[in-house]
Amino acid sequence: MPRIFVYIAHKNGVADDSAAELLAAAKKIDAAASPTAIVTGSGPDLDAVCSTLRASYGEVWKVAHEAFAYPNAELIRKALVKIVPAGSIVLVAHEHFGIDLGPGLSIKLNAAFVSDVLAIDGIDGTDLKVVRQEFGGQVSAHVRCDISSGAVITVRPGAFKPTDSGALGGTVVDKSSEVGTISAGRRYLQTVVAEAGDVDITKHNVLVSIGRGIQEKDNVSIAQDLADALGAAVSCSRPVVDAKWLEKSRQVGSSGKTVKPKVYLACGISGAFQHLAGIKGNPFIIAINKNPKAPIFQVADVGVVDDILEFLPEFTNKVHEMRTVAAK
Amino acid sequence: MEILVCARRVPDTSENEIALNSAGNDIERDELVYSINEPDNYAVEEALQIVTRVGGNVTVATVGGEDDEEILRREMAMGANHGVLITDEAFNGSDARGIATILKAFVQKGNYDLILTGVQAENGGAQVGGMLAALLDYPFASLVNSIEVIDGKKLKISREIEGGNKEMSEIDLPCVLSIQTGINEPRYVGMKGIRQVASIPIPTYGATELALDASTVGAAAAKVTRVDYFVPALGKGAEMLEGTREENIEKLLELVAAKGGLK
Numbered sequence: 109m110p111r112i113f114v115y116i117a118h119k120n121g122v123a124d125d126s127a128a129e130l131l132a133a134a135k136k137i138d139a140a141a142s143p144t145a146i147v148t149g150s151g152p153d154l155d156a157v158c159s160t161l162r163a164s165y166g167e168v169w170k171v172a173h174e175a176f177a178y179p180n181a182e183l184i185r186k187a188l189v190k191i192v193p194a195g196s197i198v199l200v201a202h203e204h205f206g207i208d209l210g211p212g213l214s215i216k217l218n219a220a221f222v223s224d225v226l227a228i229d230g231i232d233g234t235d236l237k238v239v240r241q242e243f244g245g246q247v248s249a250h251v252r253c254d255i256s257s258g259a260v261i262t263v264r265p266g267a268f269k270p271t272d273s274g275a276l277g278g279t280v281v282d283k284s285s286e287v288g289t290i291s292a293g294r295r296y297l298q299t300v301v302a303e304a305g306d307v308d309i310t311k312h313n314v315l316v317s318i319g320r321g322i323q324e325k326d327n328v329s330i331a332q333d334l335a336d337a338l339g340a341a342v343s344c345s346r347p348v349v350d351a352k353w354l355e356k357s358r359q360v361g362s363s364g365k366t367v368k369p370k371v372y373l374a375c376g377i378s379g380a381f382q383h384l385a386g387i388k389g390n391p392f393i394i395a396i397n398k399n400p401k402a403p404i405f406q407v408a409d410v411g412v413v414d415d416i417l418e419f420l421p422e423f424t425n426k427v428h429e430m431r432t433v434a435a436k
Numbered sequence: 437m438e439i440l441v442c443a444r445r446v447p448d449t450s451e452n453e454i455a456l457n458s459a460g461n462d463i464e465r466d467e468l469v470y471s472i473n474e475p476d477n478y479a480v481e482e483a484l485q486i487v488t489r490v491g492g493n494v495t496v497a498t499v500g501g502e503d504d505e506e507i508l509r510r511e512m513a514m515g516a517n518h519g520v521l522i523t524d525e526a527f528n529g530s531d532a533r534g535i536a537t538i539l540k541a542f543v544q545k546g547n548y549d550l551i552l553t554g555v556q557a558e559n560g561g562a563q564v565g566g567m568l569a570a571l572l573d574y575p576f577a578s579l580v581n582s583i584e585v586i587d588g589k590k591l592k593i594s595r596e597i598e599g600g601n602k603e604m605s606e607i608d609l610p611c612v613l614s615i616q617t618g619i620n621e622p623r624y625v626g627m628k629g630i631r632q633v634a635s636i637p638i639p640t641y642g643a644t645e646l647a648l649d650a651s652t653v654g655a656a657a658a659k660v661t662r663v664d665y666f667v668p669a670l671g672k673g674a675e676m677l678e679g680t681r682e683e684n685i686e687k688l689l690e691l692v693a694a695k696g697g698l699k
């Protein structure tokens with residue numbers, strides 16, 4: 109069996125949630141494996157993370173470098189190529205850093221690459237069998253990956269349920285001296301925090317959320333009318349922001365806001381995982397979509413197959429009607 | 437600035453419901469509507485805007501077959517100066533690394549300052565751009581949502597990171613960037629524009645022209661293979677309301693009220 113490494117991201121001295129999920133994924137590849145965590149960074153934050161990870165990993169490779177104060181995928185790739193033995197399997201979370209790091213790392217390690225893996229079905233000879241999704245989650249695919257010269261695999265956040273690994277009391281191994289001089293053609297300048305919008309969708313109990321199914325900018329008012337009637341706010345998925353029909357501050361998802369409403373009406377939203385990642389707190393999800401195969405119906409509590417452009421105005425009228433009756 | 441955009445023709449998920457075929461091992465491919473991969477279209481628009489500001493040329497290349505010419509013409513109608521079809525039977529069955537290897541050989545035939553790809557295609561791989569950069573030893577950035585040309589040697593870019601925040605960096609040219617949707621507003625292409633470029637010859641490049649070793653591309657070199665498609669057995673899934681529209685609305689209204697959603 110190849111040796112398994114897990115790259116752990118961290119912030120402010122705290123390991124990312126993916127630390128436990130990647131460990132679970134490693135155990136799916138090889139239940140008997142003792143995966144090694146790799147953490148890059150600098151200063152006391154790095155030591156704090158390494159120390160925490162000792163509880164769940166038998167070995168933690170600490171890679172300190174002043175250039176790692178902010179995670180630059182190109183620099184970290186160069187360090188990993190120096191320290192990771194040939195033929196290893198490296199797991200990374202499939203988020204903005206993993207997307208930056210993974211493909212290039214696989215080339216430099218001369219290893220196979222599979223991205224955004226949702227499930228691992230085990231090993232068959234030199235092939236690792238994994239499950240991915242395509243077409244925005246409308247279909248899944250079984251994928252075989254030849255790991256005979258190693259593999260880099262990015263793992264979808266939330267796909268692997270952390271298991272209790274007990275208190276391992278692993279050791280921290282300092283690999284910093286093996287990194288040497290590194291430089292990158294890309295240099296971090298600063299992070300610009302997203303602007304607050306006119307409406308704070310994170311503070312609403314009910315969201316009328318629209319996706320590509322709203323079709324054009326003029327139709328956004330249909331959703332706003334319903335939101336007004338319900339006392340809700342309008343939020344949206346990525347295509348609506350891409351088309352400039354709503355501001356970025358209205359976007360729910362991993363690259364938008366994380367919301368915790370009580371009721372979430374997903375209207376004309378297909379339900380890509382990046383969108384679902386922004387819905388927390390287990391709200392009651394109502395999905396209205398004219399495509400009966402839309403992935404959103406897999407996660408919704410209640411679904412209606414209908415055209416939102418016709419359905420929403422009638423819904424709004426009904427709310428007004430009900431309120432008029434109630435007022436009498 | 438000489439800009440290359442690597443693009444792909446894919447089934448258009450906004451026009452198609454993707455379903456399994458009757459054999460249950462592939463998607464139903466009859467009557468699929470194809471179009472340019474959406475992020476690639478944003479990449480072409482971004483290239484055109486950069487060239488408008490600083491001068492230069494935009495070349496759009498795709499690895500594929502004859503049918504893929506239509507997206508090259510579409511992007512030429514948008515304003516791209518050249519379209520190139522990279523095609524060879526030896527390329528069939530390439531995995532992402534194979535495609536990146538083919539593109540590397542093509543890049544080395546030219547003199548590009550900047551190479552753009554869309555952030556991902558229909559398979560959600562988000563991989564060819566990063567691989568191409570590593571093969572060329574060029575700097576790379578993924579999820580790019582703004583580009584500013586500083587001078588002939590570097591760009592200032594931002595990447596889309598969590599929460600809609602932007603990670604700003606400086607990056608040396610030549611480099612490879614994968615472009616996120618929403619970076620710009622791609623211009624409209626009408627039938628008239630496409631007709632105007634319909635007769636422009638599109639050069640093709642094959643394994644021979646690119647001096648590619650056949651053992652590094654195609655099915656034989658692929659380490660990663662899709663075995664089949666399937667639709668996973670659903671967990672609980674949504675309770676589907678099957679009534680008339682009016683009945684469904686009444687039911688939803690009750691549910692919204694019951695869940696504390698009406699104030």
